[in-house]
Amino acid sequence: MATTRVPPPVAGQTALYVGDLNHDVTEAMLFEEFKQAGPIVSIRVCRDSATRRSLGYAYVNFQSSTDAETCLETLNYTSFKGRPCRIMWSQRNPTLRKSNKGNIFIKSLHPQIDHKALYDTFSAFGPVLSCKVVLKPNGESAGYGFVHFDSDEAARLAVEKVNGMSLNGKIVFVGFFERRANRLELHKQKFTNIYIKHLKSEVTKEKLDEVFSKFGAIRSSLVATKDDGSSKGFAFVNYEEHDSAVKAIDELHDSSSEQNFDLSLPSKTLYVTRHQRLSERQHLREQWAKERQQRLAKYVNLYVKNLDDNIDDAKLKEFFEPFGTIISAKVMRDEQSGASRGFGFVSFRDSEAANKATAEMNNKLGISSKPLYVGPAQKKEERRLQLEMQFAQRTKAGLFTGPALSSAPLTATAQAFNPTGYLPTASPALPLGQAHASFLQQMQGQRPSGPRWSTEQALGRMPQAMGPPRGRVPMMGPAASAYAAQARFQMQSRPPPKSTPSPAQPLFGGRPFTTAPHMVPPQQARAPVPAMRSTEDPTLTNEYLAGLPVDQQKNLLGERLFSYIDRDYPDLAAKITGMLLEMEPREILGLLGQPELLGSKVSEALEVLKRHPEEMQAAKNLE
Structure with a gap:
């Protein structure tokens, strides 16, 4: 197909726009490639004012309009660092630049169709101002693109001739371009696909079709499943008519299991709505996250656990109402059985009421069979980060140091390991320091250097x-x-300590520290034992x-x-x-x-x- 020369928007214009550039492309690289079209006055790669990183486009000014036109025709889609550039006349008027006039959208493109192939195909219908195939981050084609003609007549002719035509073995769709806001509004007026969630795990495709076919002919339906074949709890139904989809939403949305023929979970109502595209869902997530941050800044949410099974939302609200105005109170329940999970959330209007409720209700007995825990609610990520920090601090403080080897005093270690509260007897032949080492060996299951007798015997199997x-x-x-x-x-x-003639130091609370008779090995029973200081x-x-x-x-x-x-x-x-x-x-x-x-x-x-x-x-x- 023969291409059509694109005249400049203004007579004598010499400035070109070069887009889709790799971020590493510099002015010198562009100059070396474009100087063959004619003398260049200036080249500027547009960069971020803070980081000085390339924004992916540049402007090239030639001395004459003829040289600029030659560059546009011969060097368009030249590759720089593995990415073909896109050249078009520079349009200073933003209204004309953002106008939908002459702009068409093409989808279902073959992966091998690139910018130049798309340009060669559509330039036969009129002068092309811009042509682009959208690429993935890895450089592969995303399967759709855009072509901007200089007139609506050329765009209309391209839609009539190419829509439904096979390009490289794939049937393509060609239509007039609509901005996202207009597309969403148009989709809301003509949708046929609906989304259903809060389904029971035993709901099958047959059961779904049986219920939703009452509202109109179904084109297709799907119950989402996991790898093991179990239901994910949501599904899709695509009707042939828009009115059928609207009727299904009006009849079944927010309905209980008795009203929706036992489709929904016992603890929730059925959620039925128009299917939303990924971009629309992402926009809603961002909007909800922003609203949540505003609520957190305005209200104070408390987390309450150790709740009995008989406590519901109303009772939870009743317990906390004396402390201030409550925005909401909710007990979390199991989705399948509807049973309480033992915790909930209470949201107060102001922080003063929340602080008072925390001080009064935390560890309170009498409301549940266990002491209540009341504290500030945290997101799962925040809680995980806090626990990781606590774990790191405890590890640094010696949490994994064995009690016998930790920095705690010897008496505390003995109390932890010996239920009687007295230290095992060391060999009488050992000085004080060696006796301490002998005790540590016994606590670790090692044999001391003295006579052979087990720690189990020393502890008396208490x-x-x-x-x-x-x-x-x-x-x-x-x-x-x-x-x-x-x-x-x-x-x-616990046997009371028996004193001996030898002096002893107090161990706990003024109790004397001495050797209990049952802790002395038989072969040492008559030997005098020197007192150990603790x-x-x-x-x-x-x-x-x-x-x-x-x-x-x-x-x-x-x-x-x-x-x-x-x-x-x-x-x-x-x-x-x-x-x-x-x-x-x-x-x-x-x-x-x-x-x-x-x-x-x-x-x-x-x-x-x-x-x-x-x-x-x-x-x-x-x-």
């Missing part, structure tokens, strides 16, 4: 210190009663607790709590201790330093037990 197996302690029920009985039995069954009990801190396993943290804190509660409530001390150990270790540590606050928590626990007489009686029966 039961573990107060505490249940690893895991959280249930606050109410048989498991809690069993834990309370075990705790009280171990606290009361340090005083260290003050419990968050850093020290972070270096211990969870069960040892519970043991230490449980002993402190039990000794405090046992003075006032000996019959219920073990039970209340088990209930308070449901709290986080750092929160328990804060209670130990504030007797008044600890007393209030004990009072709350007593109130819970009073509302459950069978639990209180079971706790007393354990004594």
Whole structure:
């Protein structure tokens, strides 16, 4: 096909626009290539004012309009650094530059059709101002392009002749170009494809067609599935008529399972809407994200967990209403069964009310069977980042250092490993420093350099210190009663220390440190044992607790709590201790330093037990 010469928009114009350039193309490269068309006055590659990075286009000014026209005809689509450039007359008027006049859109292009092939095809219908095949980031064709003619008549002729025609073995679509806003509006007026979500996992294509065919003839339908064949919970239905799609949306959108023939999940209504294109969905995501940030800046959202199954949205709102105006309160539920997931969110209008609610409701007993946790709501990414930072800090503080080798004093290490509260006996022939090393070897399962006897013998096969197996302690029920009985039995069954004539230093709370008779090997029972000096009990801190396993943290804190509660409530001390150990270790540590606050928590626990007489009686029966 013969090409048509493109006249300049203004007589005598010498400026050309060069687009689709690689970001590494410079003025020197363009000059070397374009100087063959004629003398060049200037070349400028447009760059970002801050980074000085190329914007991908340039302007070339020739001395004469004839030279510029020659360059446009002979050097258009010349490749620079692997990318063909696109040359057109420079158009200073933005209104004409952005006009749809003479602009057409082509899709379903063969991958081998490039800019030049598209230009050669459509230039037969009239002068082409610009021609472009859209490329992917890897340089491959995206399968569609644009051709801009200098007149509407040439564009109309191209649409009539080429639309539905085969190019390189593929039938192409050619139509007049419409801007995105106009296309979306046109699509809304003529759509036939609808999107459905919140479907039950057992909904099949046959069931979907049965329900939606009542509104009109269906061209195609699809239930989205995972790799294993299970449903993803959403589907698509494409009708032959636009009115059928509109009717289906009007009838089934926001309908319950009873109204939509058992298609939707029990806890949600069916969502039916017009199918949206990817660009439209992306725009909506950005808009929602912006609105969410505005809501977060305006309102304060709290996260509440440890909720009982019988607490719904209304009850949750009722609990928090005394603290201020609530925007929303929601208990999260399982999509399939509709059962509560044990947590929810409460949104307050102002931060003052949210802070007051957090202070009053966090760790509160009596609302649920477990102490409530109330804190600021965080996005999943923010929470993950915070946990990673905490993990890194704990690792740096020595979380993975074994207790026997950590920087904690020897007495605390012995208490963690030895339930009796006394250090195993070292060989009498060893000095103090070697005795310490011998003890560390025993804690690590190694044999000391002294006489051969096992750590198991040294510890006397004593039961573990107060505490249940690893895991959280249930606050109410048989498991809690069993834990309370075990705790009280171990606290009361510890043998009192037996003093010896030799002086000893205090180990914990003024108790004498000495050698228990049952911890001395038979072959050393009559040998005199020199007293070992020990340090005083260290003050419990968050850093020290972070270096211990969870069960040892519970043991230490449980002993402190039990000794405090046992003075006032000996019959219920073990039970209340088990209930308070449901709290986080750092929160328990804060209670130990504030007797008044600890007393209030004990009072709350007593109130819970009073509302459950069978639990209180079971706790007393354990004594």
